[in-house]
Amino acid sequence: MEERVGEIWHNFITRLADKNYPDAEVELVNIKKTIGIFFRALGGDGSLSVAQTDESEYTSERSFLKRIARSSEKYEFAWIDENSLRLPKVIDYFPTKALNKDLYLWLAALASISKQSDSWIIDNQLRTQCALAAFPGLKNLYQRLLTAHLEQRPELDKISKDEQKTESIILQALNHSGSVVALPKSKYMPRPVTLWLHPNPPNALQKGDQENLKDSDNQRTDKQKDATDIGKKQAKRVDSPDEVRGLITVRMENLFTWGEFANMDRSTDDDEDPENAKDVAKDLDGLAIARNQRASKVQMKFDLDLPSEAMDDEVLEEGVLLPEWDWKKQTLIQDKCQVVSMVSTQQQDTSLPDHLKATAKKLRNQFQAITPARTWHYAQSDGQEVDLDAYLKFKSDLMAGQHDGKSNLYKELSSGARDLSCLLLADLSLSTDTWVNNDSRVIDVIQDSLYLFAESLNATGDRFGMVGFSSRKTNPIRIHTLKTFDEKYSGKIRSRIAQIKPGYYTRMGAGIRHAANLLKEQVATQQLLLILTDGKPNDLDMYEGRYGIEDTKQAILSARAMGLKVFCVTIDEKGNDYLPNLFGTNGYALVRKVTDLPKTLPMLYARLTL
Structure with missing residues (x-):
């Protein structure tokens, strides 16, 4: 009975604290295609796909109801990484579906503007200014969203004095984009700004972090530097999986994303080659770490071996080298790929x-039917019949002493080309x-x-x-x-x-x-x-x-x-x-x-x- 009462109380107080509108929610999956077209139409990077974002820890000062509900402060911000425009899975911040859909569009518009500053608050203000200047048709949409969002901001006389300073600056930045250059020092972040992009996107090192990283590198050995060069990762502690799941049959070409769960109690390495392990770590967006008391029993390595020479096609030519474009370095790397030409x-x-x-x-x-029809080709050096017109002209020129030595006197019936x-x-x-x-x-x-x-x-x-x-890395391209x-x-x-x-x-x-x-x-x-x-x-x-x-x-x-x-x-x-x-x-x-x-x-x- 006590558990049932506790569950009812938890659900009740959590709904009061969250203040979302589930009945008006809009899901990304239902608007994803529209968002992609809209984002690219506004000049967004066409190589980016639209994907779901993850919840981020966000330490803003909690309201009285949230402290009672003991709800942790997590939020789904919009942001851009190397491959995707990341948007919340569901938006239900506003009381109407129209406003929630408009927010998806506005966040995509904001993301289509290139980064303006390393400072989160300056960057979002400048992006807002640029978006409204470049796309005047969005002004009414933005004004509707701004009005609805301002109604959700806390009243100044109902929050702490320390938070009042920060909230006043945020309100000024929202009402007059470009007027704020910094936030006052505080142990808390401001309340989430629904209309802005992520304040600290994953994998984004702040300037101070980069300087500290550089200083610490100077004091480490070369081996330690290799580990540092991988870059800082956003880490989180998770519960250990209860069981080892079997391999699910999927489209094998999509089995390229390394699992981001790190079993720290394993007694063996995942890869005998430390260079491969370092490359894997570089490509991970974040690390999830759990603790258990058993060693790893299962390892999976997925690669495709080439067939034996007896069962393979005959090689016609090998050693042809081709360049490849490295988009991170923005340069064409010569002789990166090797082509092998084969025949059955x-x-x-x-x-x-x-x-x-x-x-x-x-x-x-x-x-x-689309092949050109067979037609007569006149004045040919050889052919099926004599070309009478060409012959008469030839005789006339010959008698007048104007013959040029050419005697194309035939015509041929053949198809066009x-x-x-x-x-x-x-x-x-x-x-x-x-x-x-x-x-x-x-x-x-x-x-x-x-x-x-x-x-x-x-x-x-x-x-x-x-x-x-088909290919297997850069060598060979078959x-x-x-x-x-x-x-x-x-x-x-x-x-x-x-x-x-x-x-x-x-x-x-x-x-x-x-x-x-x-x-x-x-x-x-x-x-x-x-x-x-x-x-x-x-x-x-x-x-x-x-x-x-x-x-x-x-x-x-x-x-x-x-x-x-x-x-x-x-x-x-x-x-x-x-x-x-x-x-x-x-x-x-x-x-x-x-x-x-x-x-x-x-x-x-x-x-x-x-």
Whole structure:
């Protein structure tokens, strides 16, 4: 009975202390796509995704009700890290859904403005000024939010004198952006400002911290410096997991985020190589530490070994070095990636699969219709018939003594020519092993797409090549040759297509650079690089996230600078989140139904080349 009464009292006093509005809440998951479009439209970094933020400890002076409820002060602030715009999972601060939705939009607008100052209060004031000046249409929205927020701020005569000074400064900063340069000294932070970004985002070292870190480094050994160079991490103590959970089957390419739980009582290291352990620590946003009395019993290392030489494709060429863009250093690192060109050793003549024959016949008929019609070509040096007009002109010039020595007296009936070359670059990474229904995988759909693509282009007579790629870190980038530009489409090419299988990872920047170099060697007025993929760029090392996106973007810009037309076809449902930043709004197509890809790919090609 006592426990029941205590639970009722706790729930009652907590609701009174929190003063949120659950009935008017707006969830990020329902507005995430809109926020992403809005953020990028205002000039926000297009490579950033929209993600959920985490609760942060925030030591402001608690109200009387919160002290009674003994509720800890935690808050979900908006902030930006290297890969994401982070926003609260739920916003229910205001009594209406419209205001809560407006707050999401305002925080995205504020985040689209570049950092103005290292001081939290100055930075948010200047961001507010810049946002309102750059986007006048937001003024009414901001005024509504400001009015609602000011009503929620504490009354000055109901808080301590020490907090009154801080609160007065905050009110001045909110009402007159840019008028405040510093906060008075206090043991507490001001009450959370709903309309501003995070006062101290995770992984952001303050200037004083950086100076202290530098001073302490001078007094440490080289080994200690390596540990310090990893950077300060936001740490929190958590309860130890009750049990060891089994491995859940997921899309393997996404298994790149290291778990942030550190078992401090383990008797063995997670990695025999200390350099690898240091790299892992660098990439962690925070560390969660728990204490238990048992040693770690389970270790998991995930990597993919290359197949044995006997079971692998034949190597055509290796040692081709390519650069890679390091977005943190903003520089192109030369000779970073090594490409290995390969071809299947199983090249027996193979016929088109039976389930594709009807579709292939239909596509061939459609593509033959876009082939230029057969026409007479006049004044040729050789041909099927005499060109009477050319002959009469020749005789007239000869009799007048004006003959130039040329005697192109024939005409020939032949088809027109489309002066273009296309290279299809297919993503053959491990994620293509995913099943799309009960009887086929993504790799099977890609295989069918390659068959029909080749059948269609063979009908037009267009010059085309096809390669697949996957990677395992920077060495090797495996390029699987399916058809070169000089090869005629045949049963041997179909045999290579039949042999494709899921590979490793997706270092897309290297794949695009190599494909661009192959395509540039072709002499044609129109050169199309067509990329077929099922997901984001990623690899085992730092290539996941922002690094991979930025390198791929630079590779695309480089290919376009060569004069190539670059277009991407994807089946990734989340493609709209990052592909506009990479290829532009008109530079990609998302095929939502995976099984439609085989017949859609040739038609996209036809649309791009007409």
